Amino acid sequence: MQTAYLILADGTLFEGKSIGASGMTIGETVFTTGMTGYIETLTDPSYYGQIVTQTFPLIGNYGVMPQDFESSKSWVRGYVVRELCDQPSNFRCGGTLSDFLKSQNIIGICGIDTRALTKRLRESGVMNGMIISGVDTCPAVTEELLKEIKAYKIEQAVESVQQNTDGGVTGVSPVERVATNEVGAQGETSPSKSIVLWDFGAKANIQRELEKRGCRVKVVxxxxxxxxxxxxxxxxxxxxxxxxxxxxxxQIIEELKKICEYDKQMVSIRSSTYSTTEDDSTSRVIPIFGICLGHQMLALARGCKTSKLKYGHRGGNHPCKDTETGRVYITSQNHGYAVENASLPSYAKMSFFNVNDGTVEGITYTDIPAFSVQFHPEACGGPHDTNFLFDRFMSLINIC
Structure with missing residues (x-):
């Protein structure tokens, strides 16, 4: 293996071995605490622009399974692991992680103390970093180099991760496929529903979960x-x-505001004594369900504020509490921003909060049929703890 270096924006230098492609890359250095799911992490569009550090020490032990991809490619800017396994063992294995990183032109580093790196990011907050691989000597950590690292900024992120919506989210069945006679909400078979999936960097399993419930999914x-x-x-x-x-x-938030205003008008018509029939097409209400970035943008469209977290929530073991039942769920998360608790208006009820830091993890809106969560119910963190939220969405559709 060739020598590789990770240089953080504060001047901290780590020396290790090169994995994946050779070269240089700059990104926002973050860490994820997931013990499994590295392929889902690497193919999650939400990691666009980031150098991802795996805190679990051994990565790659079950290889690569293309059927588990969350999108068509890897979106990370770089990859950091303690130890990379090049002899995976799994009956579904379709190749090694090392070969996958090379095929995706991902520059990575292994053999460094990822505990020390994680501690640095927890104490100082996420910061930009640079990985340099394929060089014989350590580069000089000069002010000019650090200035270059600090100057990097993630821009036009959502636009950059757009996929081919003609065939749906990559890795799932085609758009408009009808899954008939599937088990829907409350365990009952239900007729297919037409769902628009607004793609801001959608993970494939969101579409799979909707299709499992008999939905025709149109990705836009x-x-x-x-x-x-x-x-x-x-x-x-x-x-x-x-x-x-x-x-x-x-612009997306402005368009989302229009849909929310439309729903408010339709709810008003429905509640009016002049509304004639329940299936009146002139008062069609469109229930909304938002996940992660969708949750945040819906909150912004409804008058809330968002802010950046010190080091974000990334991994499959984040505890969230249901404010109604008091039950705590173990959730999968990947986000660096959060909705500010104090910014919630009267018509926005916090439905979940993070047990570790008290941040908003879910919102239910009382004036329109809409709710959202910061975590990923499709990612099976528990492994099925919060999967019921898709059933809740179907129930909301059925009563609207």
């Missing part, structure tokens, strides 16, 4: 307007996960 890109979504006359709207600062997506 981030540039889709409110009028275009309303013209599709969906039974429900799914707001996907995605990368970057939610507040950067000004």
């Amino acid at each position: 890109p981030c540039t889709t307007t409110a009028d275009e979504i309303l013209a599709l006359k969906p039974d429900g709207l799914m707001l996907s996960n995605g990368p970057g600062d939610p507040a950067d997506n000004v």
